[in-house]
Amino acid sequence: MTAIKTENLTKNFGSLCAVNELTISADKETFGLLGPNGSGKTTTVLMLTTLLSPTKGQAWICGYDTKKEPDKVRNSLSYVPQDMAIDTNLTGRENMMIFAKLYGISRPKDRVDELLAVMELSDRADDLAKTYSGGMRRRLELAEALVHEPEVIFLDEPTLGLDVGARKKIWEHIHALNRKGMTIFVTTHYMDEADRFCDRVGIINHGAIVALGKPSDLKSHLMKDVISVTIEGEYHPIHDENLIFLGQSQNEISFTVENGREALALLADALTRAGNKVKSMALREPTLDDVFLQSIGRHDEPAGFEEWKYRMMLRRR
Amino acid sequence: MEIPYDAPEEMMKGVITYIERDFIRWIRYRIGVISSLVLPAAWLLFVGLALPVQFTGNYLDFITPGILVMTILTAGISSGSLLMFDKMLGFLNKFLAMPVPRESILISKILFITLRGILQTTIILILATLIGASILNPLQYALIYLILFLFGVFIAAFSTTVALYLDDHDSFAAFTSMVTMPLFFTSSALMPYEVMPSWLRAIAHLNPLSYAIDAIRELGMDTIPIGPIIILALFAAIIVIISGYVFRKITI
Numbered sequence: 121m122t123a124i125k126t127e128n129l130t131k132n133f134g135s136l137c138a139v140n141e142l143t144i145s146a147d148k149e150t151f152g153l154l155g156p157n158g159s160g161k162t163t164t165v166l167m168l169t170t171l172l173s174p175t176k177g178q179a180w181i182c183g184y185d186t187k188k189e190p191d192k193v194r195n196s197l198s199y200v201p202q203d204m205a206i207d208t209n210l211t212g213r214e215n216m217m218i219f220a221k222l223y224g225i226s227r228p229k230d231r232v233d234e235l236l237a238v239m240e241l242s243d244r245a246d247d248l249a250k251t252y253s254g255g256m257r258r259r260l261e262l263a264e265a266l267v268h269e270p271e272v273i274f275l276d277e278p279t280l281g282l283d284v285g286a287r288k289k290i291w292e293h294i295h296a297l298n299r300k301g302m303t304i305f306v307t308t309h310y311m312d313e314a315d316r317f318c319d320r321v322g323i324i325n326h327g328a329i330v331a332l333g334k335p336s337d338l339k340s341h342l343m344k345d346v347i348s349v350t351i352e353g354e355y356h357p358i359h360d361e362n363l364i365f366l367g368q369s370q371n372e373i374s375f376t377v378e379n380g381r382e383a384l385a386l387l388a389d390a391l392t393r394a395g396n397k398v399k400s401m402a403l404r405e406p407t408l409d410d411v412f413l414q415s416i417g418r419h420d421e422p423a424g425f426e427e428w429k430y431r432m433m434l435r436r437r
Numbered sequence: 438m439e440i441p442y443d444a445p446e447e448m449m450k451g452v453i454t455y456i457e458r459d460f461i462r463w464i465r466y467r468i469g470v471i472s473s474l475v476l477p478a479a480w481l482l483f484v485g486l487a488l489p490v491q492f493t494g495n496y497l498d499f500i501t502p503g504i505l506v507m508t509i510l511t512a513g514i515s516s517g518s519l520l521m522f523d524k525m526l527g528f529l530n531k532f533l534a535m536p537v538p539r540e541s542i543l544i545s546k547i548l549f550i551t552l553r554g555i556l557q558t559t560i561i562l563i564l565a566t567l568i569g570a571s572i573l574n575p576l577q578y579a580l581i582y583l584i585l586f587l588f589g590v591f592i593a594a595f596s597t598t599v600a601l602y603l604d605d606h607d608s609f610a611a612f613t614s615m616v617t618m619p620l621f622f623t624s625s626a627l628m629p630y631e632v633m634p635s636w637l638r639a640i641a642h643l644n645p646l647s648y649a650i651d652a653i654r655e656l657g658m659d660t661i662p663i664g665p666i667i668i669l670a671l672f673a674a675i676i677v678i679i680s681g682y683v684f685r686k687i688t689i
Contacts, residue, residue, distance in 0.1 A: 166530075169534045170533075170534065171530055171533055171534060171688075191536055194534055194535055194536040195536045197534070198534070199530065199531060199534035200531075201527040201530050201531060202527075203526055203527025203530075204527070205526050205527035205528045205530075205531055207458065207461075207462060209461075209462055209465040209466065210458075210461055210462065210465070214461060218454060218457070218458045221450065221454040221457075222450075222451060222454050222455075222532070222535055222537050223535065223536070223537075224447070224450060224537075
């Protein structure tokens with residue numbers, strides 16, 4: 121039974137198409153859904169976790185239809201939203217007990233102890249969660265999500281706002297869960313993390329999958345070398361059959377070429393002739409970032425900003 | 438494999454666990470516990486004892502029902518913010534993605550707020566008795582609690598429904614402060630209908646607060662207010678049904 125499967129999954133909000141005919145599947149792997157802000161990542165996760173009903177199409181979790189058998193779907197999965205929702209005035213253990221009881225676990229105390237140990241929280245379990253660091257809070261959320269031994273776990277931006285060490289630890293735990301046979305569906309902004317830790321990734325833009333596969337395959341689809349150029353002012357496009365324009369992110373533009381060393385000088389020349397002011401150039405191997413840029417083209421920050429989220433953010437710091 | 442599934446039992450478990458969570462959060466938030474008692478206690482002491490009124494013998498006996506209902510009102514009207522914060526901080530999405538029946542979230546909020554309000558009124562009731570309110574018989578006390586419970590459910594469900602519609606906490610705070618005091622002053626809490634100006638009397642007769650207050654006063658006069666209790670129960674039931682409908686519409 122495939123753990124996650126969707127067929128033409130579509131969600132419209134009025135005239136806006138948030139997710140467009142999405143067909144993906146994932147099984148016993150770590151699947152990363154990547155995409156710029158507002159590309160439909162969270163909407164996809166909400167539909168898969170029965171929190172939003174699709175406009176069109178279907179989705180199955182462990183073979184259960186999200187629309188027809190939502191209870192069984194919810195029994196098979198766990199969802200950790202990106203908000204870091206833990207009760208800070210409760211201890212770690214109390215937070216866990218609430219979840220264990222909600223899931224109706226038969227011996228909640230033992231299960232909670234076991235999971236706190238797995239997530240390396242045992243020694244702090246009886247401290248109020250407000251004294252926890254960001255990484256510990258995330259691990260507590262992971263522990264909560266594991267209470268009923270789900271087959272599929274959805275993580276929305278699991279490492280957002282964490283420092284490097286904490287991120288690494290979270291990914292180690294995710295990896296360990298995956299090794300035990302759990303299917304992990306994760307959305308993230310961090311390409312380097314997706315590259316290292318996801319078995320397969322899907323890049324989503326304007327609600328549609330634009331690239332899908334193993335990170336290594338996606339990268340090898342690009343040519344051998346990548347040249348990134350920092351320019352000053354606006355980019356004036358150049359055309360050369362030996363170069364493929366990847367995309368632009370702020371004032372950095374990238375190209376792929378067969379032979380980077382030779383192309384460097386030619387490229388610099390061509391750019392200057394087209395009226396660009398080149399500040400620096402770098403030659404490197406392709407990364408998932410390049411795949412991402414190529415798939416989504418220009419990286420624009422979408423308009424629209426949820427003010428209360430910003431205010432909450434300020435209040436919580 | 439079909440898992441034996443007992444919906445009412447699952448629902449009860451969910452409701453109890455959610456109440457437990459809100460309860461622990463409430464008692465940890467000590468200043469909130471104290472502040473919720475200060476206002477009604479101040480009314481009781483300063484207005485109940487100090488106001489020179491001529492229209493009734495024991496003004497404390499007259500005003501205590503009003504203060505009890507006000508305590509439930511102020512406790513209940515803020516109940517929506519519990520659900521609202523769960524929604525804003527991401528808890529609601531987590532809970533909705535669980536197999537526990539979703540309605541248990543809504544029921545737990547309404548029940549928790551009502552029970553919390555009743556805990557507070559108990560303290561006010563003890564305080565009122567200590568400073569000179571008449572002592573009633575057990576049946577009368579039981580019926581007072583029944584009336585307060587029905588009224589609490591009514592207000593908590595009303596507030597929760599409003600919170601489901603509004604999407605930020607500031608507008609909700611504006612709503613509660615707009616509603617609470619006008620409701621209290623236009624009820625029969627402070628004076629009997631006979632001494633009210635006629636316009637106020639008309640409003641007071643329509644005010645749901647007056648039903649609860651009058652019912653408790655009737656109890657004090659040794660009659661059993663079956664009519665008002667039925668009306669309150671009806672009010673509460675209707676609002677709970679509306680609230681459940683709105684909740685289902687928003688969460689699915």
